Amino acid sequence: MGRAPCCDKANVKRGPWSPDEDSKLKSYIEEHGTGGNWIALPQKIGLKRCGKSCRLRWLNYLRPNIKHGGFSEEEDNIICSLYLNIGSRWSIIAAQLPGRTDNDIKNYWNTRLKKKLMGKQRKEQQRSSTVKHEMKRESHDSFMVNSHDQAMDPILYWPELPTLHEAYLQYPFAVSTAQDQPLCDNSTNNFASSTSMNSMKSSSPDFSQMPNMFQGFNNYYQSELGGGEMAYSTPQQVDGLESFSGVEIVNLSSTGSGISSVDQSASWGDINSLVNSPMVYQYEGTMQGCTFEASYFGLQ
DNA sequence: AACGGTATCAACCGCTTTTTT
DNA sequence: CAAAAAAGCGGTTGATACCGT
Structure with missing residues (x-):
């Protein structure tokens, strides 16, 4: 047998x-x-509230040291x-x-931060198209620029491509050599030898072991490998943040994802390394003739 | 001042995961 | 081990504050 019923829903107060x-x-x-035991709590206190409601009220509002509003730039960066x-x-x-609650952060993201970032993206887009326009003029139409190109080219919105080395320094666990050895020694930060690099090039990186920013590349890699000229670029849609980066944000909810909770935590890697990520990280590489690029957004 | 549109955020809903019996 | 409830979580909603016309 299970437990006693939670609460009499007809007799609980709702609203503010x-x-x-x-x-x-x-x-x-x-x-x-x-x-x-949240369920028993309202009865003990004499509140006509559902235990769930009490829990939410406590966690999101009454709990000590809760901060409301006034998100700092640093907090913005971490959230993004x-x-x-x-x-x-x-x-x-x-x-x-x-001091921040999940509800607060969720609201903040949905109402402000997302828009703020979309505004930034638009600016970058405009700047990028201006630069392209000038380049076009200067090069006398040496390359084609049209709206389609722009939509398919999120990489252009972001400055500088860090080296493969830098990407590995950030996520040494993410890619292993054919011998299953990390390319970067975590303890020393020494990058792999050229031998290791060569063996990496000849083997498929395990994107599933990378933070989610790289998920999705695995599929591409498998399907498009050897495809020749086609450079990888995914105009993704993340809550309307199309081409915000070329990175697929994978929904990790267990529904249909087939990813166990153990797998999920493994794929996140070290959360701190995500928090401390640089402005824009781009991962660029060539594998068996296939060029791919990955970028994700971070802020500094 | 009145009105309509938009932004904000607390609270609810429904689903999944965890715990208890 | 199965069933049921509690806990936890993320998406959505509704009230209301704010702002521009």
Whole structure:
């Protein structure tokens, strides 16, 4: 047999919390704790609320040291970086920001940050098209530029391509050689020898072991390998952030993803390395004649 | 001042995962 | 081990504050 029913849904109050309800809940939890049972809590206090509602109210509003609004630039950066790497895992993102709740971050992202970044992207896009226009003039139409090219070329929106070496320094665990050895020694930060590099080139990188920014490349790599001239570029859509980067944000929810929770945590790698990611990381490489580029957004 | 559109955010809903019996 | 409830999580909604006309 299971447990007793949660609450009588017909008899619970809903909607905004009154100051009186807040103070009852707050003072009780501060004195007695939650007791590990939210469902029983409202009855003990004499609140006509669902336990779930009490939990939410406490976690998102009444809990001590909660910060509301006024997100700093640094917090923005962390949120952006993590969102673009792990997607809408708000609780994980919130865990990196002391005093912030997942609900707050989610709201902030949906209402402001996303727009802010889209604005930035538009600016970059404009700047990029201006530069292209000038180049076009200067080179007397030596290469074609049209709207289609631009839409298919997210890489152009971002400056500078770090070297493969730099990418490995950031994610040494992500790619192994044919002998299954990391290309970069974590402890010393020494990059792999040229021998290792050669063997890497001749073997397929395991993108599934990389942070999610690289997921999706695996499929491409397998399907397009040897495809010749086609440079990899995915105009992705991330909540309307088309071509925000060339990186597929993989939905890690267990539904249909086939990724176990163990696999998920393994693929995130070190969250701190994501938090500390640079402005734009681009990963560029050539494998058996196939050029691919990956970029993800980070901020500094 | 009145109105309509937009932005914000607390709270709810429904689903998945975890825990308990 | 299975069933059921609790806990946790992310998406969505609705009230209302704000802003421009």
